[in-house]
Amino acid sequence: MNNSFSKLLSIVIATVIVLSTFTTAFAVDNEEEVSTTETTVTTTTEPVTESSDPTEPTKPTINYSGVAGENLRYYFNRNNGTLHISGIGTTMKNYSKKDLPPWHSFASNVKAVYVNKATNLTNIGSYMCADMINLQNIYYSKKLKSIGKCAFLNTKKLTALTLNQNISRINVDAFKGSKTPLIKVMNPSLSINFGGYTIPKTTKIQCYGTNTPIYKYARVNGNNVILMISSITLNTKEVVCKEKTTTVKANFNPSIATNKKVQWFTTNKNIATVDSKGKVKVKKKGTCYVYCKSTDGSNKTSNKMKIIVTSFQLYQYIFTNNNCYKERTAIDPKGIVVHSTGENAPYLRTYVPAWNVPKPGGREVCVHAFLGKNSKGKLEVWQVLPFEMACWGVGGGPKGSYNYNPGYIQFECCEDSKYNRTYFNQVYDEATDFCAYLCLRYSLPYTKVTSHAGACAEGYGSAHGDIDHWLKIYGKNMNDFRNTVKKKIYKIDKNPDLKSGTKHKKIKAKSDMYVWSKDIVDEYGNSSKKLQKISKGREVTFLRDNFNGWSYVQISNKKGYVQNNLTNLAYGSKYVKKKVNYKGTYLYTKPCGNKYKVKFLSYNTRVQLVSTINKGKKKGYSYVCYKNKYYYVKTNTLY
Numbered sequence: 067m068n069n070s071f072s073k074l075l076s077i078v079i080a081t082v083i084v085l086s087t088f089t090t091a092f093a094v095d096n097e098e099e100v101s102t103t104e105t106t107v108t109t110t111t112e113p114v115t116e117s118s119d120p121t122e123p124t125k126p127t128i129n130y131s132g133v134a135g136e137n138l139r140y141y142f143n144r145n146n147g148t149l150h151i152s153g154i155g156t157t158m159k160n161y162s163k164k165d166l167p168p169w170h171s172f173a174s175n176v177k178a179v180y181v182n183k184a185t186n187l188t189n190i191g192s193y194m195c196a197d198m199i200n201l202q203n204i205y206y207s208k209k210l211k212s213i214g215k216c217a218f219l220n221t222k223k224l225t226a227l228t229l230n231q232n233i234s235r236i237n238v239d240a241f242k243g244s245k246t247p248l249i250k251v252m253n254p255s256l257s258i259n260f261g262g263y264t265i266p267k268t269t270k271i272q273c274y275g276t277n278t279p280i281y282k283y284a285r286v287n288g289n290n291v292i293l294m295i296s297s298i299t300l301n302t303k304e305v306v307c308k309e310k311t312t313t314v315k316a317n318f319n320p321s322i323a324t325n326k327k328v329q330w331f332t333t334n335k336n337i338a339t340v341d342s343k344g345k346v347k348v349k350k351k352g353t354c355y356v357y358c359k360s361t362d363g364s365n366k367t368s369n370k371m372k373i374i375v376t377s378f379q380l381y382q383y384i385f386t387n388n389n390c391y392k393e394r395t396a397i398d399p400k401g402i403v404v405h406s407t408g409e410n411a412p413y414l415r416t417y418v419p420a421w422n423v424p425k426p427g428g429r430e431v432c433v434h435a436f437l438g439k440n441s442k443g444k445l446e447v448w449q450v451l452p453f454e455m456a457c458w459g460v461g462g463g464p465k466g467s468y469n470y471n472p473g474y475i476q477f478e479c480c481e482d483s484k485y486n487r488t489y490f491n492q493v494y495d496e497a498t499d500f501c502a503y504l505c506l507r508y509s510l511p512y513t514k515v516t517s518h519a520g521a522c523a524e525g526y527g528s529a530h531g532d533i534d535h536w537l538k539i540y541g542k543n544m545n546d547f548r549n550t551v552k553k554k555i556y557k558i559d560k561n562p563d564l565k566s567g568t569k570h571k572k573i574k575a576k577s578d579m580y581v582w583s584k585d586i587v588d589e590y591g592n593s594s595k596k597l598q599k600i601s602k603g604r605e606v607t608f609l610r611d612n613f614n615g616w617s618y619v620q621i622s623n624k625k626g627y628v629q630n631n632l633t634n635l636a637y638g639s640k641y642v643k644k645k646v647n648y649k650g651t652y653l654y655t656k657p658c659g660n661k662y663k664v665k666f667l668s669y670n671t672r673v674q675l676v677s678t679i680n681k682g683k684k685k686g687y688s689y690v691c692y693k694n695k696y697y698y699v700k701t702n703t704l705y
């Protein structure tokens with residue numbers, strides 16, 4: 067035997083002996099050893115002389131419990147291989163290559179590390195799990211903020227690790243030699259140094275949140291980073307359709323999520339189906355919801371989009387030039403007034419968009435919608451004012467007016483000669499369908515559906531005979547009309563789907579804002595009052611979009627309006643766009659004259675109209691948004 071071979075042999079023998087001794091000590095000794103003697107089992111580098119007796123090696127002393135930092139202790143349960151860290155201390159000792167943790171001597175026997183939930187520990191010290199080659203799981207408290215250098219050095223079997231929301235720092239080489247296949251990053255602003263072995267290149271990193279820097283930085287270094295979906299929003303809250311298809315588009319947060327494949331669902335496939343691309347096919351009248359779920363493992367579900375299948379198709383052309391629209395008086399709809407036009411003009415084109423002028427036919431009039439024939443003779447419903455805005459339709463009576471107080475939704479049915487039964491039946495069917503839809507949308511009882519003639523009789527309208535004079539020709543009256551609406555409401559509403567998914571969502575203030583009594587900003591004319599200040603980050607309950615850049619919301623028991631621009635409402639309506647007229651205009655910080663002029667805008671500059679002051683001393687000024695800042699301008703300088 068040559069000398070070098072004999073040396074090698076003795077090393078091998080020594081290694082076997084030391085390990086078997088260790089294993090025995092493990093199985094037999096159930097007592098906690100409290101000796102403080104420093105010992106190590108890795109004696110393999112020391113050659114053992116041939117004369118030493120292999121049956122009696124030096125028994126190593128191993129401490130299975132002890133101190134792990136100020137007010138922190140460790141305890142190793144040898145039965146299940148769990149290392150426990152407990153105590154009231156907040157900081158674990160940062161160990162080093164020369165000063166390895168006391169449990170390092172039996173690191174390969176540790177299968178799980180458990181940081182007691184009660185502990186206030188905020189860090190995983192350097193080298194904490196170093197060489198735990200059989201470590202499979204680590205449990206730690208949510209208070210954890212940082213991970214030390216080489217903390218997971220050579221952990222070959224750690225299957226997955228979640229870096230929770232509070233972890234904001236990971237030191238270099240934290241995962242050197244580790245083979246962890248998956249790390250979940252829950253803190254969107256966690257900045258990891260991807261250099262060196264902080265996180266191995268073979269590790270898949272799932273990032274939850276919207277941090278783009280982590281993504282870019284990781285990609286530069288070739289890491290396999292997957293940006294997970296944190297939320298999915300469907301582009302519309304509801305769709306009213308009539309025997310047709312519509313495509314639902316999902317919007318993702320973050321928009322650069324790695325895997326945007328989703329699975330689509332319908333709550334009632336008899337009413338509408340949805341295919342793998344979000345294409346909705348309408349089957350029969352009724353209401354159902356469609357939604358989608360992520361498939362990237364983030365387990366996110368979108369909001370439910372309501373599909374209302376009716377016999378009418380609702381189109382929209384808002385009459386922004388009509389003086390009624392310009393007045394912008396908000397209403398909380400309390401009922402419906404059904405009108406008919408009183409002239410032989412069944413085609414919609416007589417009114418839409420002809421009435422999109424300040425005074426149609428020289429009169430201050432406007433309703434919320436028109437029902438009549440399109441150019442091909444098919445019936446359609448066109449909405450021309452937001453339903454939450456007062457219209458000028460019914461005039462007034464001794465008790466008041468259904469235009470304002472209480473505000474009713476009003477629509478005109480385009481009359482023909484009134485003696486075409488087919489056309490009448492079609493109008494009757496669509497008008498009652500439309501009313502059923504409005505009743506459901508605004509939770510209105512069918513008893514609150516009336517006609518212009520009815521409004522007059524109730525004391526809230528001018529003396530007109532519509533639509534009753536037309537119904538009468540075919541032996542019908544408003545009671546018949548209301549009963550048909552009632553039946554249609556039931557036909558849709560008996561579907562239990564309508565009851566679900568009606569929870570109001572919360573929206574958050576992006577900056578300090580106010581809940582206003584009206585959907586205008588007018589603290590000067592005092593026609594809209596500040597009901598409540600909402601500080602940045604606070605949430606309010608979203609009730610509905612007003613389709614004019616404003617939303618109707620609730621906070622505690624107050625209801626009012628907020629500007630969509632100031633909230634996180636992703637798909638809220640935008641303000642009306644206006645241009646500056648040929649003379650140009652000035653922006654003012656207050657509607658109070660030259661002293662407050664700040665900037666001149668030249669001809670055709672675009673601004674967004676937030677509101678117009680129509681009352682009080684400051685009448686004549688409008689509140690506008692220009693380059694994301696708010697100013698006042700003189701109303702007559704916009705077009």
Ligand SMILES: [Zn+2]
Pocket residue numbers: 404405406459460518530532
């Ligand atoms: Zn009328």
